[in-house]
Amino acid sequence: MLTNKILESSLLLFICFLRSGRADTAIVVEVSDDDESKDSVVVEDVPQYGYPTTPWLPYYFFSPMMQPQYSASGITSLSRNWGTVFVPFTSCTSPNKETGICEESGACIRLGGRASGSCANGRVCCINIVTNTCDETDRKVITVDNTYWQSPTTGITSFVSSCGITVKLDAKLPEQGKAVCQVRLNFVLFTIAQPDAESVCITDTFDVAGASNRVPTICGDNEGQHMYLNVPSSSTSPTDLQFSFNFGTNSNPVRAWNILISMIPCDSANLAPMDCLQYFTGRTGTVKSFNWRDVTGTATRQLANQDYSICFRTAPGFAKTLCVTPCTVTSTQKPFSLSLARSVQPQVGQRIDVSQFLSTNCNNDFLVIPGAYNTGNPPIETDMTFDRFCGERLNALPGKGVSTTVCTATATPFRLLYRTNSDETLTATIDTAGPNAVPIAGNRGFCLNFRNQ
Structure with a gap:
């Protein structure tokens, strides 16, 4: 009888121990x-x-x-x-x-x-x-x-x-x-x-x-x-x-x-999708290259040896179009500045404040927007690819002095590719020389407002 009471007491203590020590059940x-x-x-x-x-x-x-x-x-x-x-x-x-x-x-x-x-x-x-x-x-x-x-x-x-x-x-x-x-x-x-x-x-x-x-x-x-x-x-x-x-x-x-x-x-x-260094999940927002900032000055702010993808999530039920527009700045900073555009006229050299002239312009620093086109989808120009963008204006048309909204509907998830070379003025085709190869301000990179719609 004494043995049974001891066993009952031990069992009761063990049950109390389990109740006091059990983990909360929560989803x-x-x-x-x-x-x-x-x-x-x-x-x-x-x-x-x-x-x-x-x-x-x-x-x-x-x-x-x-x-x-x-x-x-x-x-x-x-x-x-x-x-x-x-x-x-x-x-x-x-x-x-x-x-x-x-x-x-x-x-x-x-x-x-x-x-x-x-x-x-x-x-x-x-x-x-x-x-x-x-x-x-x-x-x-x-x-x-x-x-x-x-x-x-x-x-x-x-x-x-x-x-x-x-x-x-x-x-x-x-x-x-x-x-x-x-x-x-x-x-x-x-x-x-x-x-x-x-x-x-x-x-x-x-x-x-x-x-x-x-x-x-x-x-x-x-x-x-x-x-x-x-x-x-x-x-x-x-x-x-x-x-x-x-x-x-x-x-x-x-x-x-x-x-x-x-x-x-x-x-x-x-x-994030594989190999996307940056991933934006909102329908609207701002994407910038590293070290871009709206500041006064002409110093180089673009970084060398950049090579990465920027991706955007597409919300279900929305039209699959991504549009980007250069940011509005309050200083002398440029919202888009990726190597100057080389003119088709050799004596002119490179041009400031314009978009790329040829598909071969963008071989030093560039932003790839696959299948991009200006809003309204204007006629395709000769020798233009609608993917590589450089110069100092974002525009799918050659040699334009104004930036515009550029859209793509090629593939989802939407992806931009940003690449820069290892310097600004040391390569055979320098990045920042103005007319007659006169060195000017360094590249600044980019700041773009996007809408994923």
Whole structure:
């Protein structure tokens, strides 16, 4: 009899333990927030509330008793009496318009994040920030979705030659728990040295290593820009992405960045098409070459050795036409400037403020818009291809002194291809010489308003 009572008591204690330690049963839906598709994210300076802001150490390291438990759906949770504390890939937006992830407040603190706003089921919107010291002995590692990488609060001193960070992608990590196939970088803030007169990033550079798609070296001002980086599925091939700033000697002390690093699961509807460095999901918006900015001056702002695709998502039910128009500027900046057009008359040389004359004009720097035509589809001109655009006016017709709206309906998803060569004036056919081969202002790149209709 005593033995039976002991067994009953043990069974009761075991049932109580299971009830107190079971994980919450919840349907986790990947959130597709409008902010994720925007091409610039505004982050305000908000108080830290005393929470640490060093999320490079995964929070489960703080609690060795906590063991990862993998569900059948592939979503990882950490359980310990107080239920599910972490649900990967549920994005949220704080009241200050920062992008975070939904999780229990306790897990957010352990993660080194800051709670700002709320999510469903009593969770908080956790904002994760990594601030570099730019010390190679203290290179940070990011493993959490929607993490901001910020430049040192003290600025970049003349003794710092580089600053880097690693993003570790591995589906076995509890804070990921499912396969990741892409990473998106949102450049909330990005200011480093400008290229030289030959369009080369010779002083400062930003480089990406570990992605399977082509990622060009960039520099200058890139606030509001973004990149999509392709990687093998992290469930079969864990990947380390390396991001690095390299600094040369420069009298300009302004070097600052704030980059939102977002992981995109392999089963997400937000994946960009393969080999698209940039991907625009809205029906309207603005697409710019890296380092384009509406500023006064004639200095070269186009970057050398660019070679990448820009893609646009087509919404179901809409006519499949993409139209682009040069931006309206308030300064002396040119909204379209990709090598000068070479005249068909040899004695004239190259011409400023006009579109390309011949299909062979655009062999140094150019923008490919497949099957493009001017609004109204005018008659095709002799020896003109409706795909390569260069010169200083966007126009499908030769030698025109005005820009216009150019459309394409060739194929979807719509895709533009941007390519530049390695310099401005050193090649046999120079990019920026005016009439009689007189050097003038450097190329500026492009800024185009688009409508996907």
